[in-house]
Amino acid sequence: MEQKKLVEEITSMEEDFAKWYTDVVKKAELIDYSSVRGCMVLRPYGYAIWENIQKILDGMFKATGHQNVYMPMFIPESLLQKEKDHVEGFAPEVAWVTEGGGQKLEERLCVRPTSETLFCEHYKNIIHSYRDLPKLYNQWCSVVRWEKTTRPFLRTMEFLWQEGHTMHETAAEAIAETERMLGVYADFCENSLAIPVLRGKKTEKEKFAGAEATYCIEAMMHDGKALQAGTSHYFGDGFAHAFDITFQGRDNKPQYPFQTSWGMTTRLIGAIIMTHGDNSGLVLPPAVAPVQVMVVPVAQHKPGVTEKAQALKEEISAYCRADIDLGDNSPGWKFAQHEMRGVPLRLEIGPKDMEKGQCVLVRRDTREKLFVPLEGLREAIERLMREIHDNLIARARENCERRTHAAVSMEELIALANGENGYIKAMWCGDRACEDALKEKAGITSRCIPFEQEPLSDRCVCCGKPARHLVYWGKAY
Amino acid sequence: MEQKKLVEEITSMEEDFAKWYTDVVKKAELIDYSSVRGCMVLRPYGYAIWENIQKILDGMFKATGHQNVYMPMFIPESLLQKEKDHVEGFAPEVAWVTEGGGQKLEERLCVRPTSETLFCEHYKNIIHSYRDLPKLYNQWCSVVRWEKTTRPFLRTMEFLWQEGHTMHETAAEAIAETERMLGVYADFCENSLAIPVLRGKKTEKEKFAGAEATYCIEAMMHDGKALQAGTSHYFGDGFAHAFDITFQGRDNKPQYPFQTSWGMTTRLIGAIIMTHGDNSGLVLPPAVAPVQVMVVPVAQHKPGVTEKAQALKEEISAYCRADIDLGDNSPGWKFAQHEMRGVPLRLEIGPKDMEKGQCVLVRRDTREKLFVPLEGLREAIERLMREIHDNLIARARENCERRTHAAVSMEELIALANGENGYIKAMWCGDRACEDALKEKAGITSRCIPFEQEPLSDRCVCCGKPARHLVYWGKAY
DSSP states (O other): OHHHHHHHTSOOTTTOHHHHHHHHHHHTTSEEEOSSTTOEEEOHHHHHHHHHHHHHHHHHHHHTTOEEOBOOSEEEHHHHTTSHHHHHHHGGGOEEEEEETTEEEEEEEEEOSOOHHHHHHHHHHHOOBGGGOOEEEEEEEEEEOOOSSOBTTTBOSEEEEEEEEEEESSHHHHHHHHHHHHHHHHHHHHHTSOOOOEEEEOOTTTSOTTOSEEEEEEEEOTTSOEEEEEEEEEEETHHHHHHTOOEEOTTSSEEOOEEEEEEEETHHHHHHHHHHOBTTBOOOOTTTOSOSEEEEESSTTSTTHHHHHHHHHHHHTTTSOEEEOOSSSOHHHHHHHHHHTTOSEEEEEOHHHHHHTEEEEEETTTOOEEEEEGGGHHHHHHHHHHHHHHHHHHHHHHHHHHTEEEOSSHHHHHHHHHSSOSEEEEEEOSOHHHHHHHHHHHOOEEEEEESSOOOSOSBOTTTOSBOOEEEEEEOBO | OHHHHHHHTSOOTTTOHHHHHHHHHHHTTSEEEOSSTTOEEEOHHHHHHHHHHHHHHHHHHHHTTOEEOBOOSEEEHHHHTTSHHHHHHHGGGOEEEEEETTEEEEEEEEEOSOOHHHHHHHHHHHOOBGGGOOEEEEEEEEEEOOOSSOBTTTBOSEEEEEEEEEEESSHHHHHHHHHHHHHHHHHHHHHTSOOOOEEEEOOTTTSOTTOSEEEEEEEEOTTSOEEEEEEEEEEETHHHHHTTOOEEOTTSSEEOOEEEEEEEETHHHHHHHHHHOBTTBOOOOGGGOSOSEEEEESSTTSTTHHHHHHHHHHHHTTTSOEEEOOSSSOHHHHHHHHHHTTOSEEEEEOHHHHHHTEEEEEETTTOOEEEEEGGGHHHHHHHHHHHHHHHHHHHHHHHHHHTEEEOSSHHHHHHHHHSSOOEEEEEEOSOHHHHHHHHHHHOOEEEEEESSOOOSOSBOTTTOSBOOEEEEEEOBO
């Protein structure tokens, strides 16, 4: 009864997906709103997910030879303007500091929307010879982009992210880095977040301001909209020219280095929610769940139950992130509460379990209930963590496949676009005009040109001219 | 010869302490300057020290029940103005965002100089009952204060820090938290940074804007100037009144909660440099050194040397942060380089050592050279790490004690203030006028009212009226 009531507070996703999403982020206490337009408060539970994401990703960056640095949060206007395409892309959406220390500034400072310009300024100081290359830097920070409409995690004025910025001796090496880091991102999404991703390249229209090429990973949400989960950019030597960064090459001649950047943000938390969540709330992938196993004593007033539950919590904390709920609420209320917060496993222990030398494990993803002998607890928990992960990614793959359709004519494409959301695979000639036409006529945008191409037809779905690429189209966050 | 030359690039601290400091931060590659006035680039080596500081401190915060959150980086002007003393203290030194997304803002946003106001706004939303207390939150972020003169780490316009913000049911509990976190800070400085600290309370003049009381830890630098290494503030219920934060008490009546905040910043890295550094450069305490043991092969062209050095590096990486220098430079150059960068231990291995089944360990702090049998390497390294830590803190204590003097008259005090820098202990009546007079006549400010009081005299050193406190006075960063 109590359980039902708690869950009823969350709008069902079939009724209103956007409201379901907002209910989940609020009721699971991931965020709070603030009086700062478009900015959110990351509450302990939400921030703990981000800390786990950071820890794993940071380890992957370090394992691939990257070092962390920290750049200033301000960019002087003149510095932002050095690379023409970059400033054109970002200037409309930046916040400007115009006063400081009680005085009007001579030059406006923008709050960083991304830090290519600052990294370039620094790289100019420290790169002199081919021996100084590659430079493989990353920073964890927050950035600001003046978004008109905002939604928690998905699009906020300020967000947390990491931005990798690297410099290389050759174009080939920089392209390899761009691809390698996209691979790191895809591995992370699939192996840690249980989110399957599509890997590909953005069209010219959708690429990053100032980049030669933008690679991306796209994920399919419950509602059939795609979400760009990470991007990796290859810049060529464009910024190096703009910032006059040269190094003495192996041939003793001055050369321009080749550059990449790549980023992932707190929007990953939005992706987790919309990939795995259900009408009872959050469902967290074990690798990043702040609490992997929540111990809930049953009949905790009975002698020894609380002590046993506490002892179990201590014991399992050696190999998983465990917590215990010793609050005054009923077990039923607690069950619903921790399900709503997406805890992967619940461990129940009561007097009868104690008699039998067992406990009950309940999976969040399937709600399956298992009676597990205490001596086999570690193996059971570790196995279930893997199974939950595997089940989550399998379900997400299934959703993605079910929502992926091919179109070889505009009629087909428009019919698909008017149906259930999802990816529409269609051939494209490469012209911006056709890309714009699909947006106008079918309300869909290019998600990416996938690395794995399949020749659906040899004609552009829009204009009928020779096709150059298979493109995944869809609606996106 | 090479070694000499490298070291000569660093100005000696006796010649020019400020220049010595700047040389060290630049040559050890801790920072780079940027075109953003008063902001610095934290380079990989400098940031790695900060990461180690973060890791240890964050563990201590979590062990004492604190949770991390993230608040917006902007504070609307109306929010900053809610607490009168607070805004008076901070308004003159903030940066204002006045334009965003191409438009002039209706209300200015200040870039956070500290986040009491944002935490209060959030606490108002989430604190309703005594059951919601205490709230023990912390955040890691950067803040901006518009400083006129800046110096790397010590005073920069933007700096990285953590800020703890807690709310409690009773004043006693909040005061206990304020003291507890000061204790955590002192433990961290002494046990991780090998920096001995003086614990005390700030005078009214020196306390934090809006606080009822500010506790602090002060450290003594090589040049006899004090450095405030951390502060912990007790706010009473002042902000709670200003922000109208109330909760239903155990007596069912609405009550105002009691608040604390506490912070430590990247200036700790400045404290490390000026506490332990010498004329050869940095000396890093083992607990936060990015590299604890640098392996340098000697005669690395000889067969098997590089392989052996590499194997040793892998082996010791199991229990310490180790790195290896396989570069083309001479061993002498490498020795000087890693000494300059403050690596606590150097491990040399050459053909003769290999024959004898030993290696050479060289301490950075004493330059002592030890021949260590390879089978006893782990014990030797772990013992030496402890000994280096103990020696560093002992040397720092000695410097502090040598520079601490007592004065019972103004003549004595002025004579001491005109001599070598250090702490001057003197009694104080508690009047602001006397505090101002000491600044004017002797150029010293109150560092703190130490928790450990000693009655030097019963008269104020300045006015001769009855003394209320022993105060440590001095020059400070």
